[in-house]
Amino acid sequence: MRLVNPLAFPLAVLAAAVLLLALRLSGLDLWVALAVAVLAAWAVAPLFARRETGMNPAVARELEAARTRARELAQKAEGLYTEAFGLLAAPHQTEALGIVQYACNRVRDLPARVEQLTARLQGEDSLLRVEELQAQLQQVERRAGVSRGGASEPLKQLAVSLRRNIALAREGQDVRLGQVTALSTLILDIAGALQTMQNRLRTTDLPQLDDLRSLDEQLSALAQNVELLVAEPEPLAPAQPRPKRREFVISLAIAGTALALNFVPLPGPKRTLVVVSGTELAEPLQVLGAAFERQHPDIALELKFQGSQEIVNRYIDQKDDFSPAVLIPAGGQFLGELEERLRAQGGGQAFYETPRPVAKTVLVAIAWPERARVLFPDGRFRWERLERALAAGSWANLGAPDTWGSFDFVITDPSRSNSGQLSLALFAADTTGRLDAATLGSKVVQERVALLRRSVDQPPRSTDILLQEFIARGPNDADVAMVYESIALARWQQSAASRGKPYELFYLDPTFETVCTAALPRRSVDSGTAEAARTFVDFLIEPEAQAVFVRHGFRPVTARTDVASIEGSPWRLGIPAAQSRLQPRVLPPPDIAVLAELRRLWERAR
């Protein structure tokens, strides 16, 4: 297949442009898609070139018939030529033999002339121009003016045929069929003259030279007419260049538009980002997700919520049937663990860029007021009081009414959730004030963990589920819970609606800060999706988004904003004990090894 410049064929360029857009929408890298599209354009251009040389079927059929007749006639001429050698063998017949041979030679050229015309008739605009037909007509008329005898009649007929074709061409019709018909007529005329010549040879003992000359002149005139018809006409005026510039312009416009579309966000099918977050962010992320989608109509968010440890475990074990583009566990330590475990599995870089904090909060305790007064009579949360209540098992053993039943302390499952791990860590650290190997290995800590493990019934996988059930089920099912300050503030009013009296909030001293941190994982995420994910994380740390986090009880990560100064902030609701400026000591999250050891202790205490 010969190479054809695709720019000469706008349809080829358009096909390549469509392919380019489809490849981009499917997520293929820009430069790879571009290369594939260019190759495709070069590949399809010859097909379009071939298509342009296509011919009207009626013309093709007529040409084929003319070709067949010409071949048969050439064979007949060949036979006559041989026959003439036998019939005109005498010396005085030499001239007659020569006339017949000339005549036969002209006829034997006919198949070549048919092919010549075929070649000229290829292409939609071939021989269509009126000027060319008029040039042919002028040549025919010029010859007709000087010809005589048997030669003038065929020229007149050809002139008539050309005038008809000129008229058709002026009407914008395809005149190629007329041209072929004219050629066929000439071939038939040649056949007739040749037949007459053969008859003369066979029916008379000695053909008259004049007869033969007349026939030869007739054949010669017909042959010249054939040549006139198939040959390029003499130009009457300088030939105009073929107007190909228009196609080039169109092709360039299509190619330019396609390229431009690839560099700007496309409307139509959206890019979907799967965002997996800790459940504590569920409510603000739903609000922010909707706002983000309004701002970025080309990006659709699919929000999933899991416990933070679950996010890590499920990602590592590939248990989800989706590929997250953003992970936001409740703490950078989970992302550190994820990186470490992926590395241990032989994976490469886990994330596209350094994870970024998006919101933060601290761990607090909540309790129903009547229970809190018995458990923490001085209004301060104390781990040793909690331990005593856990050991007592029932409120009656703490001097409270028998109907309060068992003492129910709830935390999330430390093997699945961040707040459960932090609760366990604080409970353990309370023994020595440290969270080192010696503390974790001590008997007192192991007993505390075991006590907690025995006392906590059905720990949920996420802190928000825990809080929702804490409120919905009320004091009969849970007395004290460990949750994030954010959701404790955000759902405080709901507890008043459900229970009449809201729960009380207790800050732990010291407490752990939980920094919800967003990472862009690499696995199964292409660069385009990662770019969209980056846009989403950028959006989350803009001041407007940070204000939304504050309205849901989180503390901002970007500036030292007074959380109570923001309209709609829960710190403005007058929630007793809520601290807009944190007073307790805030500890950084425990390191990965400590958390792993705490999980192990928890599992072992099962």
Place this chain on the structure above:
Amino acid sequence: MSVTSLSIKRHLATCGILLLVGGCGSVAVPDAPARTTASGLNIAVHVGSATGGFCRQAVERFNATRPVLGDGTPFRASCTAAGSGDVVAAFVDLTRQWKNGTVRADDPRFASMLSLDGEIYHSQLLDQIDQLFPGKDYIPAIIDAPLLASSPMVLMARSDLAPGLRAQAEPFAALAQARVHRDLDKNAPALPVHFVQTAPTRSNSGLQTLVAEFAAVARKRPEVLEVQDVARYQEQVKQLQSKVTRYGVSTDALAQAMARNGPYWASVGSVYESSVIAANSALPADQPRFEAIYPRATFTSNMRAILPSGPWVSPAEREAAEQILEYLRTPESQRLAAEQGLRPGVPGVPLGEKFTARYGVNPEARYDSLRPPKPAVVAAMLDSWRFYTKRPSLVVLVIDSSGSMEGEKLPTVQQTLQNYVASLGPKEKVVLIDFDSDIQAPVLVDASPTGRERAERFIADLQAQGGTALYDAALYARDWLRQNRQAGAIHAVVVLTDGQDSASRIDLERLRAELQTSGFSTDERVAFFTVGYGKEGEFNPQALKAIAEYNGGYYLQGDPGTIRRLMADLQVEF
């Protein structure tokens, strides 16, 4: 009976549960629409009976929103309510059949969402599915199933009886000992203690009651009870069970029957808080109200949405079920739950006006919330109930075999009787009486092989011929019971007829007068249940209703398509 021998028979008990709803190995669940139709997906939601009203109302509203999946496929939900035990048994049986290759994963009877009326049956479901498919986690853990609503188990009693019950630290233990209510409260009337609860094999409230009874008499929390505790304390539970007037499968229906039949029929019921609200809501203004007595320790009855993740739930069905779940947890739906007397399962939705003393409940009730026992302990309790603690019953089945029973009717009744007899527990006896113009000799049947053999002969000998001596046969059954009373048993007559009385010597008035002398205001306490079988008009429903309702029972109408299930449900009453 020792607990060890009880455990050996556990599979029989399980089989018995299945038989109650349609036969061992093939649990009858209601006909289900195809899962995929031209108009979209049908999502089946199977719930416990306490959640049924809420589910139906919420789902109707949900369907009105014309829900579609993410890909635009429309779908609609349908809600089917049954006893939680039935829901579990049907689901486990279907999954077993799927495992054996006898049903396909796309069988329309598979539900995409389940909800049980409490966590004990959830725990049983988890345990049984885990035994069938170890490690597959097809059923979410209890805490991973979102809460839809809750309703604590309470004792329901008339206002004048409530203080005495409320004063008891362990009301179940006190009820076991008391003969009359004055034994509990000197100011209470001297009404005999008659107790109602649902059958624990099929209903969540019945199972929670049974567990609470064991926990109360053992003075241990349910989660620390061991299998051997069941044998140790079953005698005391049996004592309480001996005061049961009637079991049943629907907790709300029991509460309504208490209101209808009065305190001589049953003075105390173990029901949901929502049942008390429903009963008081239906009471005329001039009738005494009922109150909920919150035991010191009781079950909260958490009703959770369970989304199974097995191969029988397609991704599209899962997506649809998640949408339904989300809708059920919206404040709008949760307010519907509160109107039904259920406590909302999401925060921020107030309890509403039904949770007041006017409806007999205390919104601020304080109690020790009980946790489910271990599945093995539950199984042992169910075995104990079926084989030992359950109150025995002696029921006379009066079968009309008049000429009008020809055709499809008689073979269906014969099949129904076979199922009934096959499902008899060791504590249950029936007497079969065939009547047309004449009354045939009674045939006593129990769960023993010889008893079943007698039943087979009786059933095979049934022939449709003669007239209908309905009233005479009913009176004959009552008289037979009078003469053959079984100490400590529930006594009842079930009349199954397809025609009007045409050959009795007594009339309806005479029958009613006779039956009053053995009704619930007497010590005989013979209940009557009547079943009109076939086309209404061929029998006299008013007469059948009168016979039943004056005698502490109820009237049901059945046809060849429903009689089997109807009789299976009726059987659970005793």
